[in-house]
Amino acid sequence: MGDVISVVVTGAGAPGIAGTIYSLNNNPDDMKFRIISTDVKSDPVGRYLASEFYTIPPPEDKEYIRCIKGIATKENARVIIPQTTREIVLLSQHLEEFREIDVSVMVSDYSSLKRANDKYLIIKECEKAEVPYPEYFLIDNENDFLSALDNLGYPDKKVIVKPRFSSGLRGLRIISNETLSMKEFLEEKPTGLNIDLDSILKIFRNGPFPEILVTEYLPGDEYSVDVFRNANGTVAIPRNRKDIRSGISFDTEIELRDDIIKYSVKLGESLDLKYCFGFQFKMDENNVPRILESNPRIQGTMVASTYAGFNMIYYSVKEALGNSVEISDIEICDNTHIKRYWGAIAIKDANYSGKI
Template sequence: MTDNLKIILTACGCPGASTLIRMLKEVPDRDITIIGTDTDEEAVGRFLVDDFYQVPHGQSDEYIPAMLSIVETEEPDVLFPESTFEVHPLAEHREKFESLGTEVVVSDPEAIQTANNKFEMYQAISEQTDVDLPEYSLVQSHEEFRAAADELGYPDEPIVFKPPVGKGSRGVRIIDPEVDRRELLLEEKPNSLYIDMEEVEQIFADKPFPELLVMEYVGGEEETADSLCLRGDELLTSFKTVEDARWGVIVRGELVERPELLTMTQKILDAIPLSYCVNLQFIDGKLIEINPRVSTFIYQRDFLQAYLAIQLALDEVSNEDVRSYRDDIDYGRRMVRYMDQVFHTDGNRLL
């Protein structure tokens, strides 16, 4: 293990980036240089990292050439992606980055593809495991949408729909006839997920109907697993409650022991052999989605899961080294997310 480490951290303006950057900078006995990238020239991480590059969107044809150019210039040890839209293209082109001497901390592209597509993920999980899932249907027309809603018990039961591939609650809506529309308008902030069937039909009346996943609405306690794994082998997993969320991002939660969810997590990873940082969302004991990337941790100074993932990719730690941290998880530790500001002129931070 060298004394110096250079990391390219993508999507450095995402909600968890500022804390991750701070925690990596505080790793003891190692000088860590962080190069940030983001599509937004004012991404908050720009003002917290050692250097910054604005890059195209992860789904753009220009993204990989731009990232290769940055790697050639910076010669980092590791490329660590934070965005759902970046992990798959980086995984597909991993060999190009490795030929330049940079390890890419991503799963295999096939596993990422399955995890990112919720319909394919549900199919794989239902065929290979006994993990509880919501009832679901993939639809491609108004008629199929209505039929799926009827099958799920609508209007007596609420339903949810979402694109099979998406992130951050984009495109997710709940249809519940019991919800008071007047109260939503006058009492709730204008970021509600609720919509009614008539609105759905109006939105797509004269436009092509998109492919959607229609699901039963699952209420109850929400918990997420933050798992560090290698080719489907679960090494270290912590669970946290999601007690409040905004914009699809956790803002309040607590580390909890969930042995039954740990068993489910290993079954899921057996079916979809992901690597490094993986986030799994459970509601009322049912698997809702998988994010094959780093997510919000409840951090501890005595071990940092994201840094362990980097060390794992660099062969600085073994699987058993990572497993040894299982007994160190500080159950009962809580987190509260808050907003902050930076001040700059022409990209140069002032305060």
């Protein structure tokens, strides 16, 4: 594997861009990559971490696919590595077009992504695969919304609402009847997730009522699971999200819980996802992990699994290049810890100058 392989990495402004590039450049086979990054914004941090950079239209633009194909052709790229939720379904619908120009796209098939990106269908998939999930209601009007709250024990219990289709924390709210104590007001940073019933009803009455998933509130620890799946099997690496800020793991620790591993393997197989992807679980009051959502792409802190001993970002690229990855005799270093901090890069005369 002595040749330098050109790859296109989208989402150059995504939180995980540095981790993705690190995983590519620090792989166990010493494969050399030339990284071309792209983003809808013209000056993301990933612009300065790659060999080349292109500004591209958003996936909703009819020119998006043509633009990505043009970049891949111009740069002789072998693999497209998408990092954003908005792109993956569209790219999965054009896989044959990319094959015609000898480019692999590191995404699962369209039918798998359609289910994995749908917060309602992912729960239905859990029902089928016997993976624990929270009590839920799918609603699209105010009467059903209020009925769902009542069935879930509100106002005595907190309730979660989130759009059926969204990514990250977009649209997620915790409906609570609790009031802040003086200690909480003075000492805790606001998360922006908590909302009272009157406030969310005002939002819903301000336009067409959206399709909303209403679920029970899960009070325990939250886990992200980095998953790799190919024809040889599945590797699932859970990590406890000890500190979450704006949806990003700032403190995460590998915790090889057998139950979460089992459920992640079952769900990955049921959805027929491939390459690397992720699930999120949260513990209920009995410490049972219940599904939150699926991330059928590279996760923002997936580099944690690279440090723990299994570089699934690189192995996914290797698979996309047509090289089968053996997953026997894998040793994962439990309790591997990743802590984010507020680093930065310096730019002089539009060129990368250093980092802190």
